[in-house]
Amino acid sequence: MLEYDIQKQFISYITGEEEISGGSENRLHLYRDLVNYRFREVLQNTFPIFARKIGKENFQSLIDEFILTKPSTPYIWLMPDQFRSFAIGRNINANFPFAEDLLWYEWIEVELFMKNYRQSEVVPFDWIKNWTIHESASLREMVYGIHLGEFETEGNFPIILFYNFLDHKVHFREVTPFLVRFLSLCSRFSANEALKKVCSEFKLGFDDVKPFLTPTLEEFSAHKIIFSAE
Numbered sequence: 001m002l003e004y005d006i007q008k009q010f011i012s013y014i015t016g017e018e019e020i021s022g023g024s025e026n027r028l029h030l031y032r033d034l035v036n037y038r039f040r041e042v043l044q045n046t047f048p049i050f051a052r053k054i055g056k057e058n059f060q061s062l063i064d065e066f067i068l069t070k071p072s073t074p075y076i077w078l079m080p081d082q083f084r085s086f087a088i089g090r091n092i093n094a095n096f097p098f099a100e101d102l103l104w105y106e107w108i109e110v111e112l113f114m115k116n117y118r119q120s121e122v123v124p125f126d127w128i129k130n131w132t133i134h135e136s137a138s139l140r141e142m143v144y145g146i147h148l149g150e151f152e153t154e155g156n157f158p159i160i161l162f163y164n165f166l167d168h169k170v171h172f173r174e175v176t177p178f179l180v181r182f183l184s185l186c187s188r189f190s191a192n193e194a195l196k197k198v199c200s201e202f203k204l205g206f207d208d209v210k211p212f213l214t215p216t217l218e219e220f221s222a223h224k225i226i227f228s229a230e
Contacts, residue, residue, distance in 0.1 A: 036067065038076070039063060039066075039067060039079070040060070040063055042076055042077070042079060042080060043063055043079075043080055043083055044059075046080040046083075046106060046107060046110050047059075047080065047083075047102075047103065047106045047107070048106070049102060049106060049146075050099065050102050050103055050106060053096065053098070053102065053151060054092075054095075054096050054099070062083075062086075062087055062090070062092070063083075065086075065090070066082075066083050066086050066087075069086060071083070071086075077110065077114050080107055080110065081107055081111065084103045084104070084107050087099065087103060088100055088103065097143075097144070097154075098143075098144040098146065098151040098152075101140075101142040101143055101144045101146050102144070102146050102151075104140060104142075105140075105142070105146045105147065105161075108138045108140075108161050109161060109170045111138075112136060112137070112138065112161060112162065112163045112170045113163065113169075113170050115135070115136070115163070117135065117136055117163070117165075120224070120227070122221065122222055122224065123221055123227055123228050124218070124221060124222075125191075125214070125217045125218045125220070125221040125222075125226075126191070126228070127190065127191045127192040127195075127210075127214075128190050128191070128192060129190060129191060129228040129230045130186055130187055130188070130189065130190055130191070130228060130229075130230060131183070131186040131187070131191055131217075131221075131226045131227065131228050132186065132187045132226065132227060132228070132229075133160075133183065133225070133226060134162075134224045134225055134226060134227045136162055136163040136165070136224055136225075137160055137161065137162035137163070137224075137225045137226075138160070138161050138162075139158070139159070139160045139175070139180065139183065140158070140159060141156060141157070141158045141159075141177075141180060142157040142158070142159060143155070143156075143157070144157065145157045147159060147172050147174075156177060157174075158174070158175045158176065158177060158179070158180045159172055159173070159174055159175065160172065160173045160175055160225060161173075162223060162224075162225045164223060165223070165224060173225075178198060178202055178204075179213075179216070181198050181201065181202075182194055182195060182198045182213075183226070185197055185198065186226070191217070195209065195210060195213070
């Protein structure tokens with residue numbers, strides 16, 4: 001048997017796609033159980049709230065189906081993101097409408113914590129520069145207020161999760177639809193021009209909003225939630 005065929009059959013044994021011959025004395029049973037346990041442990045630790053909200057039986061069934069897809073990643077901590085995509089692809093939202101938001105919320109916390117960040121200096125906020133969401137932050141307009149424990153009522157819950165380089169923890173920050181729109185324009189326009197456009201859209205006074213928004217943007221740049229390459 002060619003090496004490729006051996007590897008293919010081995011994976012089939014481990015994923016449960018093919019029955020392992022022999023009784024419990026076959027060490028492949030032990031190896032399969034260890035691999036499956038590791039998968040479940042990582043997914044349970046990454047998505048504890050999701051597992052609890054959909055129920056143990058549904059969660060374990062979803063994991064079993066996921067293992068059959070033969071997920072592969074060089075780093076075990078990245079595997080939950082594949083599981084997240086798999087669950088969304090299986091239309092998990094049909095039975096649990098909050099699932100996509102919750103899976104994102106729990107995964108992005110792990111991703112931001114585990115990333116290796118390039119060393120960079122803090123760029124003080126300046127209205128004449130363009131700004132972009134930093135790689136240590138992620139913004140999402142959630143349909144459910146997951147961070148508030150809200151899983152029933154739909155709404156608009158914009159939120160930024162970010163890695164804090166001072167305490168080395170991931171924090172969240174609620175933001176407004178106005179700020180979301182403003183940040184979406186800042187990569188193409190200077191902050192000053194972006195603010196003019198958004199104030200026009202929201203029918204707000206530029207001179208009234210600018211001094212109110214400045215401290216927030218100064219805080220964002222200080223925490224590297226936003227950065228400027230200029």
